[in-house]
Amino acid sequence: MTNKQFDENRIVYREVVKAGEPWMHEVKAGQRFRIVDLEGNEAVDTLFYNAKDHSERYSATDTIREQGNIYLTTGSVLRSNLNNPMLTIVDDTCGRHDTIGGACSAESNTVRYAIEKRHMHSCRDSFLMALGNCECNHDKAMTKEDLSSNINFFMNVPVSPDGHLDFDDGISAPGRYVEMEAHMDTLILVSNCPQLNNPCNGYNPTPVEMVIWE
């Protein structure tokens, strides 16, 4: 990893992603990718793919097993299903990010909240919408099968030694960010979570900012 300071002049891409919107973009090897939690307490559901071969993708279990810890923060290496390093978290002002909470979907909303909540907007709908609209998808179509367990940046899902798991209020705050450096050309797929039924985003989805610099 290079040891470079953030420099406004070296930004190559910058965009605000509204609450509930999907986002997909490529980050090149050596570039840095920063997600800023603009208003705090937002959950940013994120998947990573090798841009040259989408069958290689972020693996939650390889990532947590190799670092021996279920939470992500500075120094965490995000690994692929082939156990290769995809990105390393190089800066993190939040302190902890979730690896096992997954993404909400219409179907899981019926289970977790109520059958009637099926028609509320969900992260899987956002992921599928991005895959359906992305030009990157024209050669080699990505489908629902490509959605594996994602990272939830800024989300807090504590597990206790007796195996209890909970969704807690976020530990993020306005302006906190996480930044990672890519080891390979990486396709990033994000759902800025629209979940209104649990404290992962304080019951109030808000915008985030994506910044890529080199």
Add this chain to the structure above:
Amino acid sequence: MTDATQPTTYNGFIWSESLPAGAHWSGVIRRGTVLRITDIQGKANVAMLINNLEVKNERYNMPDTLKAQKTAFLTTPNMCFSDMGRVMCSVIADTCGWHDTIGGLSNAKTLKAKYGEKDYQSAHNDYFKNGYDSLINELTKWGLNASDIVPNLNWFSKVRVEDDGSMTFIENNSTAGDFVDLRFEMDCIVSLSTAQHPMDTSPEYAPQPIELSVFKAEEVKADDACRLHRAENQRAYYNTKIFYGENPDD
């Protein structure tokens, strides 16, 4: 209600089969049957993935299973949820008490680093097999592929998570004769590997044999312990009944 920690017997034995250590297997387990997995000698690990037989891209989903039941591990009366809000199978009996959901699979690289290499030419069928390659081998037979390798179940293994998030593999979690009974609520493709858990602390490559046996399940009643475990379980079971065109309130 049955005592989940005591051996349960079922009428309607259908078949059984022994699997050697380090083996891989796949097959269809039908709705309305119970798959019993027995750890014959202790210290076994059974890495498992589950896909819906009819709609194969519906599969076991670790986050939905854990979130809905507020647990990081499985035992009775937990259910295994699919990514489509349905119940694939229910843990109706378990003498072991803790089954891992987050440790993942061994792969060729981690295995070689830990135990060295033993290939077929030098060891014949005792060659070292890893979880990832073993499951690829089975999934492919059903038209599935690497994109279906999602966070898997590891029956009989225990990984504890400390308050700081660090993960510890707990040795001797399962002893000779321990078993877990999975009542299938959907027609499923079950793919499994008996390779060692990737966090196993043993310095030796020493996977263990298991036995699979299938029984006819008793009817799932309204007061079924797994179904009643949480409101989430009841709603997932409701979704499963609808999938099969049945009255969800029965």
